[in-house]
Amino acid sequence: MPLLEISGVGKKFAAVAAVDGVSLSVERGELFALLGPSGCGKTTLLRLIAGFERPDAGRILIDGSDVTEMPPYRRPVNMMFQSYALFPHLDVAGNVAFGLRQEGMARRRREARVAEMLALVQMADYARRRPHELSGGQKQRVALARALAKMPKLLLLDEPLAALDRKLREETRLELIGIQERVGTSFVFVTHDQEEALGMASRIAVMEHGRIAQIGSPGEIYERPATRFVADFVGAVNLFDGVVVAGSNATGLKVEGIDAPLPLPDSPELPAGTHAALAVRPEKLRLSAERPEGAAIAATVTSVNYQGGVSVVHLATSSGHRLKAQMASADALGFARGEPVWAGWQAADGVVLRQ
Amino acid sequence: MSRRLTLFRAAALALGFGFLYLPIALLVAYSFNASRLVAVWGGWSLHWYGELVRDDKFGAAAWNSLRIAAMAATLALLLGTCAGFAIERFTRFRGRAVFGFMLMAPLVVPEVILGLSLLLLFVASQAWLGWPAGRGLMTVTIAHATFGCCFVAVLVRAQLAGFDRALEEAALDLGARPFGVLWRVTLPGISPALVSGWLLAFTLSLDDLVVASFVSGPSATTLPMAVYSSVRIGVTPEVNALATVFLGVVILLIAGAFSLIARQERRRLSS
Amino acid sequence: MTGWARRRWLLIAPPFLWLLVFFLLPLGIVAAISLTQPADTIPPYTPLITRGAGGIEIDAGTASYRLLAQGDGRAYANSLGFAALATGLCLLVGYPIAFAIARAPKTWRNPLLFLVILPFWTSLLIRVYAWIAILQPTGVINRALEALGLIQAPLLLIYNGFSVVLGLVYAYLPFMILPLYGSLSQLDESLLEAAADLGARPAQVFWRVVLPLSLPGMAAGALLVFIPAIGEFVIPDLLGGAGTPMIGKVLWQEFFDNVDWPAASAVAMALVALLTAPLLLAQRLVERPREGET
Numbered sequence: 060m061p062l063l064e065i066s067g068v069g070k071k072f073a074a075v076a077a078v079d080g081v082s083l084s085v086e087r088g089e090l091f092a093l094l095g096p097s098g099c100g101k102t103t104l105l106r107l108i109a110g111f112e113r114p115d116a117g118r119i120l121i122d123g124s125d126v127t128e129m130p131p132y133r134r135p136v137n138m139m140f141q142s143y144a145l146f147p148h149l150d151v152a153g154n155v156a157f158g159l160r161q162e163g164m165a166r167r168r169r170e171a172r173v174a175e176m177l178a179l180v181q182m183a184d185y186a187r188r189r190p191h192e193l194s195g196g197q198k199q200r201v202a203l204a205r206a207l208a209k210m211p212k213l214l215l216l217d218e219p220l221a222a223l224d225r226k227l228r229e230e231t232r233l234e235l236i237g238i239q240e241r242v243g244t245s246f247v248f249v250t251h252d253q254e255e256a257l258g259m260a261s262r263i264a265v266m267e268h269g270r271i272a273q274i275g276s277p278g279e280i281y282e283r284p285a286t287r288f289v290a291d292f293v294g295a296v297n298l299f300d301g302v303v304v305a306g307s308n309a310t311g312l313k314v315e316g317i318d319a320p321l322p323l324p325d326s327p328e329l330p331a332g333t334h335a336a337l338a339v340r341p342e343k344l345r346l347s348a349e350r351p352e353g354a355a356i357a358a359t360v361t362s363v364n365y366q367g368g369v370s371v372v373h374l375a376t377s378s379g380h381r382l383k384a385q386m387a388s389a390d391a392l393g394f395a396r397g398e399p400v401w402a403g404w405q406a407a408d409g410v411v412l413r414q
Numbered sequence: 415m416s417r418r419l420t421l422f423r424a425a426a427l428a429l430g431f432g433f434l435y436l437p438i439a440l441l442v443a444y445s446f447n448a449s450r451l452v453a454v455w456g457g458w459s460l461h462w463y464g465e466l467v468r469d470d471k472f473g474a475a476a477w478n479s480l481r482i483a484a485m486a487a488t489l490a491l492l493l494g495t496c497a498g499f500a501i502e503r504f505t506r507f508r509g510r511a512v513f514g515f516m517l518m519a520p521l522v523v524p525e526v527i528l529g530l531s532l533l534l535l536f537v538a539s540q541a542w543l544g545w546p547a548g549r550g551l552m553t554v555t556i557a558h559a560t561f562g563c564c565f566v567a568v569l570v571r572a573q574l575a576g577f578d579r580a581l582e583e584a585a586l587d588l589g590a591r592p593f594g595v596l597w598r599v600t601l602p603g604i605s606p607a608l609v610s611g612w613l614l615a616f617t618l619s620l621d622d623l624v625v626a627s628f629v630s631g632p633s634a635t636t637l638p639m640a641v642y643s644s645v646r647i648g649v650t651p652e653v654n655a656l657a658t659v660f661l662g663v664v665i666l667l668i669a670g671a672f673s674l675i676a677r678q679e680r681r682r683l684s685s
Numbered sequence: 686m687t688g689w690a691r692r693r694w695l696l697i698a699p700p701f702l703w704l705l706v707f708f709l710l711p712l713g714i715v716a717a718i719s720l721t722q723p724a725d726t727i728p729p730y731t732p733l734i735t736r737g738a739g740g741i742e743i744d745a746g747t748a749s750y751r752l753l754a755q756g757d758g759r760a761y762a763n764s765l766g767f768a769a770l771a772t773g774l775c776l777l778v779g780y781p782i783a784f785a786i787a788r789a790p791k792t793w794r795n796p797l798l799f800l801v802i803l804p805f806w807t808s809l810l811i812r813v814y815a816w817i818a819i820l821q822p823t824g825v826i827n828r829a830l831e832a833l834g835l836i837q838a839p840l841l842l843i844y845n846g847f848s849v850v851l852g853l854v855y856a857y858l859p860f861m862i863l864p865l866y867g868s869l870s871q872l873d874e875s876l877l878e879a880a881a882d883l884g885a886r887p888a889q890v891f892w893r894v895v896l897p898l899s900l901p902g903m904a905a906g907a908l909l910v911f912i913p914a915i916g917e918f919v920i921p922d923l924l925g926g927a928g929t930p931m932i933g934k935v936l937w938q939e940f941f942d943n944v945d946w947p948a949a950s951a952v953a954m955a956l957v958a959l960l961t962a963p964l965l966l967a968q969r970l971v972e973r974p975r976e977g978e979t
Binding site for chain 3 (some may be wrong): 109110111130131132133136137138140141142144146147148157158161162205206209
Binding site (some may be wrong): 422423424426427430431433434435437438440441444451454492493494496497499500504507509512513514515516517518519520522523524525526527528530531532534535537538541556557559560563564567592613614617620621623624627628638641642645646649653654657660661664665668672 | 692693696697699700701703704705706707708709710711712714715718728778779781782784785786788789797799800801803804806807808809810811812814815816817818819821823825828855858859862908909912913915916917918919923932933936937940941946949950953956957960964967968
């Protein structure tokens with residue numbers, strides 16, 4: 060039995076469907092990410108799980124029991140708010156103890172639990188501080204300790220790292236993973252940052268317009284995107300739209316403006332004449348002066364974008380297709396603007412996306 | 415919790431506004447009562463408005479009150495705007511604490527104290543300096559401007575606190591001198607506070623009974639003083655009619671001013 | 686303000702001097718006059734400072750204060766009691782209203798607030814007068830109850846403590862609602878959700894989060910009601926009776942009816958003394974830097 064099971068859940072605001080027929084399940088111990096652009100319904104879905112919104116359709120089950128109609132204060136889940144929502148009239152310890160007092164936990168046990176939680180997030184020295192005396196990172200830790208204090212079956216995190224600056228975000232990401240492993244609670248977190256989702260989650264649900272576009276491990280989402288949207292949203296991608304044609308030994312994709320049909324990976328069975336798209340990640344492209352074996356397109360370098368350890372070379376074909384190739388910066392040094400090159404890749408590295 | 419309490423909240427609003435407005439509504443209704451007895455309905459009539467027009471004691475008092483209110487509100491606007499700027503923008507100057515106290519205290523100090531103290535000042539000043547020669551419109555105006563400016567300062571200060579300082583810095587950067595910035599950027603920016611501040615000072619002056627009773631002379635009876643002397647005698651439908659006219663004028667004035675402010679605000683947001 | 690450093694006195698001086706001369710100085714004069722004795726002269730008090738044969742002589746006495754101490758203490762007890770009761774009732778009545786406005790749809794809030802402020806713009810005298818017609822023995826309530834056959838003789842609803850407190854609550858309710866609304870409307874919705882998420886039921890969310898966070902608003906509202914209510918004149922004069930004197934009315938009577946200016950001044954000083962503590966508290970509330978803004 061999964062810990063969280065959502066089936067056919069929908070929620071409309073006015074006439075707009077924020078969440079539309081979403082089904083998914085989360086197992087015990089998972090670090091599950093809801094990933095999508097702003098307005099895709101991921102936060103609404105999180106609020107539905109927490110109980111701040113009631114769904115118009117579908118059921119939500121936690122640990123096998125139906126919580127769809129249950130108010131938030133009865134649900135065995137806790138949430139870490141994007142704004143942290145720390146109570147300004149209570150100190151750090153008071154904030155962490157809030158939910159425990161609500162449970163009526165005896166004072167001694169409560170104090171022990173608060174101390175344990177503050178130690179977990181390394182805030183033991185700040186128990187008597189007020190929220191406005193804390194830095195952003197410290198507030199984030201207190202919010203996490205407060206949400207974990209009640210030992211919820213499921214912890215919900217709304218953009219847990221969005222309010223932190225970049226360097227802190229990367230450290231905190233690792234800490235969150237460590238804390239999740241230590242407490243063993245399932246985490247469901249919402250993010251718009253694909254890097255965050257890929258780097259933290261055990262599984263990811265990518266959302267688009269209130270629907271789930273794909274659910275899978277970070278590797279599956281990145282390497283085998285199911286739709287154009289997923290391929291485009293998660294990481295950079297080169298996309299070719301065309302029609303499937305039957306070749307002499309393999310099927311290919313005829314793309315307007317590119318002479319030879321592009322070879323397709325052999326996995327899917329596609330009848331000739333089907334409209335499809337081919338996705339190739341920028342790091343899979345190899346640039347060379349001579350035409351390589353296999354799939355290749357002739358193009359001209361338009362610019363070289365240095366990004367530290369790696370560089371992105373932007374290319375354009377004579378018919379106007381724009382391509383990106385990513386490589387180690389040392390390898391990109393040899394390319395100058397205006398230089399004609401061949402961009403090639405292994406046919407197996409391409410992903411076919413049906414329209 | 416947002417949905418559960420809807421009924422409770424609707425009831426709170428209905429009861430609260432009923433409490434605030436029912437007495438006024440009854441007062442207005444009974445001003446159209448044909449009967450002389452209050453609380454006995456004798457049919458609709460404009461009789462008491464006719465009486466009111468014929469009664470010239472209220473007319474002269476109303477004219478006094480309007481003149482005083484206009485002068486006092488204008489004076490209060492000038493003083494209160496300066497004060498609001500000073501207290502909001504200059505965080506450090508000698509006497510700021512005293513200044514802050516003097517701006518806040520008249521808002522809450524009982525009117526009897528304001529009235530008595532100002533009267534004693536005028537009397538002492540007349541004995542020592544020969545000014546003011548007598549008490550009348552001017553002394554009432556000074557008194558009303560004194561507490562009026564504190565109310566204006568509160569409104570100006572609140573609006574200034576929400577005013578984007580970058581606009582002033584941009585104007586300075588574009589070559590405007592400090593006075594030009596004040597005149598062309600800051601004052602237009604806080605114009606809603608200026609309008610409502612003047613209006614508040616005006617209506618406070620128009621309403622004031624206690625202070626005016628102390629500092630006014632025999633030649634300058636104000637409208638509230640005239641109303642008070644007839645109210646002490648008893649409830650009469652004529653006073654109801656007067657009160658209705660008074661309420662009507664004040665509400666029209668305020669509604670007009672606020673819709674003006676709202677329209678300006680909308681225009682600013684849309685452009 | 687940028688660029689004003691040296692010329693700032695142009696802005697500070699006019700209101701500063703005005704308030705010094707027309708607010709602070711008069712309070713000093715009241716203190717001085719309270720030390721003189723009444724006399725049948727114009728003005729009706731003995732001069733405090735005279736130029737006699739031996740130079741400047743000061744003739745100060747505490748006769749007015751002794752009189753005050755011997756006099757009726759009820760006015761002071763009433764003023765404090767009625768003001769405190771009215772403050773408590775305003776809080777009870779005003780809190781649900783402020784809460785309802787703060788939680789109302791955004792487009793409703795400003796019109797509702799406007800309706801709260803509107804009575805404040807209209808004459809207090811008229812609003813208090815309106816209650817006479819409602820409460821008096823031949824007034825609206827008694828007539829209605831008689832017509833329904835619920836009472837035989839008119840209820841005594843006016844010229845007593847009840848009508849004075851009712852009048853105070855009615856007149857000062859907006860002063861309670863506005864600061865309460867101010868702190869309730871700033872309440873972050875996510876704090877309420879966080880409390881619910883941590884297991885608090887709606888009533889507990891109110892007691893443990895909403896109420897503590899609206900304490901500043903409650904304090905400001907209480908002071909805004911309590912301070913002016915203590916010295917109120919119009920309400921005890923029009924709605925009160927002989928048995929319900931308040932300080933403001935006593936001051937008025939000493940001044941206008943007894944023409945005893947020193948006594949009136951002594952009453953004023955006593956009133957100022959009563960108000961000093963709440964006034965200083967009020968200023969601290971106003972000037973306190975806002976904390977906890979996250």
